[in-house]
Amino acid sequence: MPQSLCPQNPPIETRLQRQVVDLIPALRAFARTFTSTPFDADDLVQETLFRALRSIDRFKPGTNLKSWLFTIMHNAFRTQYKVRKREAPGTTNCAELPLPTAATQDWIVMDRELRVALDTLSPEHREVLVLVAGYGLSYKEAADHCTCAIGTIKSRLSRARDELAEHMHGNPLL
Structure with missing residues (x-):
């Protein structure tokens, strides 16, 4: 009888498969060290068993089968971890969440409205508003630029903001 059909001497791959099955409890215990839930473990x-049985012919007899399986598990976990980090799932109710950015057409309309509203301001108010709110200058820097007192800058800025909000239909931007 050929060796593969003889029940006393099963082929090496069959013996390895049985040994792999015998190591499943150890694999479960090791998997729990990587994962937070029993289902993930x-x-x-x-996944480890699938990879191991798929490439059982690569196992070198005489080496430690348990270590080989643990290495496969560790590599499988690292691969899954990288995929999860790269392809993180969205939130469960992602359809209910607000859009991360506003639609661009809204900004285009508001930009146009803002430019029209800025043109209605007096030159002094527009200049102070652009310097402080647009360029981010301090009151002192704006006062130095306009050669006037800081109080004047604050007053002009306040009036400019009020006028701008009125022209923008009560939608204060600044």
Whole structure:
């Protein structure tokens, strides 16, 4: 009888498969050190078994089967971890969340409205508003630029903001 059909001497791959099955409890225990839920641990064990049995012919007899399986599990976990980090799932109710950015056409309309409203301001108010709110200058820097007192800058800025909000239909931008 050929060796593969003889029940006393099963082929090496069959013996290895049985040994792999015998190591499943150890694989489960090791998988729990990587994952936070038993379900994820079982998935990791299943992936490890799939990879191990798929490439059982690469196992070198005489080496430690348990270490080989643990290495496969560790590599499977690292691969899954990288994929999860790269392809993180969205939130469960992502359809209910607000859009991360406003639609661009709204900004175009508001930009146009803002430019029209800025043109209605007096030159002094427009200049102070652009210097402080637009360029981010301090009151002192704006006062130095306009050669006037800081109080004058504050007053002009306040009036400019009020006028601008009125022209923007009560939608204060600044």
